Amino acid sequence: MSSRVVLVTGAARNLGAVAVRRLVADGHPVLPVDSCEGDRAGLPYPLATTADLDLLVAAAPDGAVVGHIADVHDRAGLATAVQTASTAGDGAMPWSPRLPSWPADNRWGETPAAGLAADLVGTGVTACAVSPRSTRTPMLAATGTLYDLPDVKAFVDHQLLRRRLDPDDIAATIAFCCSREAAALNGSIVHVDGGFSA
Numbered sequence: 001m002s003s004r005v006v007l008v009t010g011a012a013r014n015l016g017a018v019a020v021r022r023l024v025a026d027g028h029p030v031l032p033v034d035s036c037e038g039d040r041a042g043l044p045y046p047l048a049t050t051a052d053l054d055l056l057v058a059a060a061p062d063g064a065v066v067g068h069i070a071d072v073h074d075r076a077g078l079a080t081a082v083q084t085a086s087t088a089g090d091g092a093m094p095w096s097p098r099l100p101s102w103p104a105d106n107r108w109g110e111t112p113a114a115g116l117a118a119d120l121v122g123t124g125v126t127a128c129a130v131s132p133r134s135t136r137t138p139m140l141a142a143t144g145t146l147y148d149l150p151d152v153k154a155f156v157d158h159q160l161l162r163r164r165l166d167p168d169d170i171a172a173t174i175a176f177c178c179s180r181e182a183a184a185l186n187g188s189i190v191h192v193d194g195g196f197s198a
Contacts (some may be wrong), residue, residue, distance in 0.1 A: 004029055004180075005029045006029070006030050011053070011056070013052040015170055016034065018167035019175075020032045020065060022168070022174070024060050024065060031064050031068055032057070032065060034052070035048075036052070045138060103104075113129040113187055127186065128187070128188055129190070130170065130174050132192050133158075135157035136164040159195055161195060177190060
């Protein structure tokens with residue numbers, strides 16, 4: 001098993017959970033972090049729950065996954081998650097003051113990933129943001145409903161693949177970004193969008 005611990009946010013279900021399972025299959029210890037707000041978030045769809053996070057942890061091999069409940073906007077809660085990942089890995093991972101500034105959506109932009117990577121210089125820890133587009137998840141369906149679309153085809157038509165991305169497509173990219181072979185992506189944002197941004 002790799003001693004590189006991977007911290008995954010929004011990890012308790014859907015795309016996050018698929019990424020956690022892929023990373024564990026590739027031999028990474030994973031610290032899945034999720035707010036586990038359920039339907040308390042006031043969104044048109046419920047977020048993951050503590051039960052979702054517990055199921056994810058229970059399905060993993062012993063010790064491979066340690067769940068952590070925190071909102072990425074909660075500086076103290078996320079700092080605790082980063083410290084947990086740090087003690088489980090092969091080196092100290094310093095807390096970055098730029099970490100809680102990541103927005104909640106997938107359009108992080110170059111600056112947060114580059115800023116975090118700059119904070120981590122010399123630690124052996126790398127940072128890379130993955131920005132997916134129309135992926136087959138309940139969130140995509142809820143987004144279609146929000147825009148009064150009869151189905152998600154309108155989103156898919158903007159992707160050159162002409163299909164919804166599968167969560168496994170995104171998880172494979174995340175897994176590559178977490179590999180030592182992807183070190184050159186440090187500080188980058190990787191658009192996994194089926195050609196949407198072309």
